Amino acid sequence: MDHASAQQHPISLYLKVWALLFVLSTFSYLVDYFHFQGLLRWLLILVFMAMKATLIVAIFMHLRWERLALIYAILLPPLCVLVLVALMAIEGDYTFLTRATFFANGP
Structure with missing residues (x-):
């Protein structure tokens, strides 16, 4: 097995992460849609933002490996x-x- 094929990850992993990012983005938009106010609003927005950033860094930037x-x-x-x-x-x-x-x- 050569080096290039050892670094390949299945496309299904990227599609699942993309779908999860879409769901998390939907949840962050729903925070505004349901008019959450105050500390709860900012806490939810920051939590969803951190979850999305973690997924992007871990999977798309290959930090997990x-x-x-x-x-x-x-x-x-x-x-x-x-x-x-x-x-x-x-x-x-x-x-x-x-x-x-x-x-x-x-x-």
Whole structure:
């Protein structure tokens, strides 16, 4: 078996993933159709977006068949950045609330 035939994946896999992406996109449009509001709306949209992005990266970009070290090298830095952004958002919120409390009392 040569190298080119070893890297071939069945077309049915790609068709199933495409159909699943279509279903997930339909669900994300239904969130707006049913007029979900507030935190639930954004949570559902972000969950569907993350699921679609994971499928695209894993299957269409062939990350599923890569070595674990390469997967970690690609996925861990953005994950670390997201954790740091979340920590800084929490810190910024704390700082804003502390200043608002201090300056609300007046001189």
